[in-house]
Amino acid sequence: MKIAILSQDSSLYSTRRLKEAGEAQGHEVQIINYLRCYMNITAHKPTIMYKGKPLEDFDAVIPRIGASRTFYGTAVVRQFEVMGVFSANDSQAISRSRDKLRCLQLLARKGIGLPVTGCAHATEDIDGLIESVGGAPVVIKLLEGTQGIGVVLAETHQAAKSVIEAFRGLDANILVQEYIKESQGADIRCFVIGDKVVASMKRQGLEGEFRSNLHRGGKAEKIKLTPEERSTAVRAVKAMGLGVAGVDLLRSNHGALVLEVNSSPGLEGIEAATNIDVAGKIIDFVTKSAIQVKNRADSQY
Ligand code: ADP
Ligand code: MG
Secondary structure (H helix, E strand, O other): OEEEEEOOOOOOHHHHHHHHHHHHOOOEEEEEOHHHEEEEOOOOOOEEEEOOEEOOOOOEEEEOOOHHHHHHHHHHHHHHHHOOOEEOOOHHHHHHHOOHHHHHHHHHHOOOOOOOEEOOOOHHHHHHHHHHOOOOOEEEEEOOOOOOOOEEEEOOHHHHHHHHHHHHHOOOOEEEEEOOHHHOOEEEEEEEEOOEEEEEEEEEOOOOOOOOOHHHOOEEEEOOOOHHHHHHHHHHHHHHOOOEEEEEEEEEOOEEEEEEEEOOOOOHHHHHHHOOOHHHHHHHHHHHHHHHHHHHHHHOO
């Protein structure tokens, strides 16, 4: 099979591992910098050009779109979809997952457990907003932050108000969330492929740090999920319409709460913590799904 990995940087661990895993299974794998793709939007023969040559005969793509490149990256994925190529994550689902508010609204609609979360536009409404999630301490997040950047714990009402005013003064969109104290600086990353959790790890933030992101110095270890956590993670990914995703959960006094669903989950942390060949499992999923999609399309004729 011929597989494209859409990635800006071929030296990244996740990108390298996917290529390696695909080749180990006998596939032809090409890493494509989607920022260098240009497209011809025509009905009869939609194409994608890459460094002067058309990209042809691909059976599947695995998008690894950077958070700051969502607009162009999803446009390239969409063009592959128009050309009938299977994508591990579809372009719409990637866009959905990039906005924390949109993501939580979709999960809420499916009845998935979330921390109590609020959002407001006008600074006149800040007091009400903080009270609506149960009052301080609260967590304030930029809607499009990643890797723990733009996530702030405000211990008091006054601190929360100042932070929200500062963000809104910069015209940044934010959400405000109840602080789940009992999670004690730890969260759980569930790596979901299709309708299964294939690997999971607990991440613990540095001493005195409430954010557990590995990019913020958090440490990871393998963890066994409860059946409830497992099904919550799978339902969350399904609600988002993703094929491959990382679901972040907090263990709260009233069960597993979903923090976010990530459409380009890193492989390095999870493979190191669990010793599971997650890249190989992604390739399995993508190749099987591509064949199914192709058979379905063929049977329509
Ligand atoms: P990012 O997209 O930047 O990773 P997250 O929403 O995942 O943002 O938050 C980063 C980390 O902060 C989480 O992994 C978790 O450890 C901690 N955190 C986020 N929200 C809460 C919350 N409501 N209560 C307790 N800890 C939280
Ligand atoms: Mg996160």
